[in-house]
Amino acid sequence: xxxxxxFRALADPTRRAILKQxxxxxxxxxEIGEAFDITGASLSHxxxxxxxxxxxxxxxxxxxxxxxLNSTVMEDLTRMVLDLFPTAGARGGKR
Amino acid sequence: xxxxxxFRALADPTRRAILKQxxxxxxxxxEIGEAFDITGASLSHxxxxxxxxxxxxxxxxxxxxxxxLNSTVMEDLTRMVLDLFPTAGARGGKR
DNA sequence: GCAATATTTAGAAAATTATCTAAATATCTA
DNA sequence: TAGATATTTAGATAATTTTCTAAATATTGC
Numbered sequence: 001x002x003x004x005x006x007f008r009a010l011a012d013p014t015r016r017a018i019l020k021q022x023x024x025x026x027x028x029x030x031e032i033g034e035a036f037d038i039t040g041a042s043l044s045h046x047x048x049x050x051x052x053x054x055x056x057x058x059x060x061x062x063x064x065x066x067x068x069l070n071s072t073v074m075e076d077l078t079r080m081v082l083d084l085f086p087t088a089g090a091r092g093g094k095r
Numbered sequence: 096x097x098x099x100x101x102f103r104a105l106a107d108p109t110r111r112a113i114l115k116q117x118x119x120x121x122x123x124x125x126e127i128g129e130a131f132d133i134t135g136a137s138l139s140h141x142x143x144x145x146x147x148x149x150x151x152x153x154x155x156x157x158x159x160x161x162x163x164l165n166s167t168v169m170e171d172l173t174r175m176v177l178d179l180f181p182t183a184g185a186r187g188g189k190r
Numbered sequence: 191g192c193a194a195t196a197t198t199t200a201g202a203a204a205a206t207t208a209t210c211t212a213a214a215t216a217t218c219t220a
Numbered sequence: 221t222a223g224a225t226a227t228t229t230a231g232a233t234a235a236t237t238t239t240c241t242a243a244a245t246a247t248t249g250c
Contacts, residue, residue, distance in 0.1 A: 007106045010105075016179060042210070043227090045208070062217065064217090124197060135197065136242095155246085158197085160198090
């Protein structure tokens, strides 16, 4: 798990918005892009960063490329957060 | 809660290392700085970012300024993470 | 008050990141 | 195969961030 890649990926608001979009289920790059006012090339750059952090998965479907959330990383991420603030979340507190 | 400020603050490895240092308890700026090979001025900048994200608290103690973790933010942070990956962590899954 | 120590602020340089346009690659349909 | 659509790659520019040096501010102890 590349901690740095994950935190760096989450630091950008556009990328977090992409992740939120994907909560609705897998979407093509173009569909995702409709919600943003940036070029496809810039979007593609963000996808690269998200893939590098292993936060999303891709699959080519015909001429489209479909992105989806990689929710298994969520556990790792939670662990990283807890690792940074052990005092508060240490041992199974309330949720 | 300034989501952007928190994620941005966590994106830098030096700042995450500072947070880890503070796990050992409150420390003065100078003590924290001993572990890093950067100037006090740069360190001070990182403190500013961490404070802006409300991840640390400060208290002047004589000529020192003592930093400590603000662990209450941890809950917010966990919430933000869960918010980004709802499918996996949604409702009290395993821990 | 003055010198010493601790930290921050100001301003600039260096490094990184986000974005763009143009061109390349991949797939589909006719 | 040729043309259309979807996405990525390349290379450049703009914006942001990290770091530095030098100077400023705050506090202590003489």
